[in-house]
Amino acid sequence: xxxxxxxxxxxxQILSRGLLRSGLERERDLEIVAExxxxxxxxxxxxxxxANVALLDAGGPGNHSITxxxxxxxxxxxxxxxxxxxxxxxxHLRRGLDAGAKGFALKGCPAPQLADAVRRVHLGLRVVDxxxxxxxxxxxxTPLDQNxxxxxxxxxxxxxxxxxxxxxxxxxxxxxxxxxxxxxxxGARTRSxxxxxxxxxxxxxx
Numbered sequence: 754x755x756x757x758x759x760x761x762x763x764x765x766q767i768l769s770r771g772l773l774r775s776g777l778e779r780e781r782d783l784e785i786v787a788e789x790x791x792x793x794x795x796x797x798x799x800x801x802x803x804a805n806v807a808l809l810d811a812g813g814p815g816n817h818s819i820t821x822x823x824x825x826x827x828x829x830x831x832x833x834x835x836x837x838x839x840x841x842x843x844x845h846l847r848r849g850l851d852a853g854a855k856g857f858a859l860k861g862c863p864a865p866q867l868a869d870a871v872r873r874v875h876l877g878l879r880v881v882d883x884x885x886x887x888x889x890x891x892x893x894x895t896p897l898d899q900n901x902x903x904x905x906x907x908x909x910x911x912x913x914x915x916x917x918x919x920x921x922x923x924x925x926x927x928x929x930x931x932x933x934x935x936x937x938x939x940g941a942r943t944r945s946x947x948x949x950x951x952x953x954x955x956x957x958x959x
């Protein structure tokens with residue numbers, strides 16, 4: 754039997770990671786060599802365990818998965834990345850592919866489908882879930898400028914306009930102006946609606 758494909762699983766949710774493991778362990782040509790609940794040490798773990806493919810939760814905690822993908826591509830290109838994401842995060846796909854991810858799959862997809870994606874990525878092919886790719890085409894690039902994006906991120910964390918102004922190091926008037934501009938550009942009625950629209954479209958990702 755040829756050498757098995759060595760997998761590194763990265764997901765902060767224990768249940769989600771367990772489901773991944775139980776599904777992929779049934780595939781005789783795949784071997785899970787390590788599991789992580791954060792992205793901070795992905796590159797080091799991939800090198801220690803000589804991983805062939807890293808399965809990354811695109812929205813997990815720790816260092817941004819896009820940054821990790823770039824680091825893997827440059828420091829350990831033999832370890833290819835498959836990102837796991839959900840509907841409503843089309844920007845993950847665009848940024849992930851730009852960073853060097855070779856595959857994109859939906860979280861919760863059937864294990865045989867994910868295993869097939871892993872095999873194809875290991876062979877050097879690019880694999881993107883068809884439904885996810887179709888969804889991505891429905892979204893445009895963000896209409897927000899950088900200042901408006903930063904202000905909505907600050908608003909997402911809660912607090913008064915005064916608190917946001919101190920955090921952003923601008924005046925309260927500037928914060929209000931940016932918020933109203935963001936509300937208008939997103940077609941929302943309120944600050945919270947604007948945040949929700951922007952998050953759903955992936956416009957508030959770092």
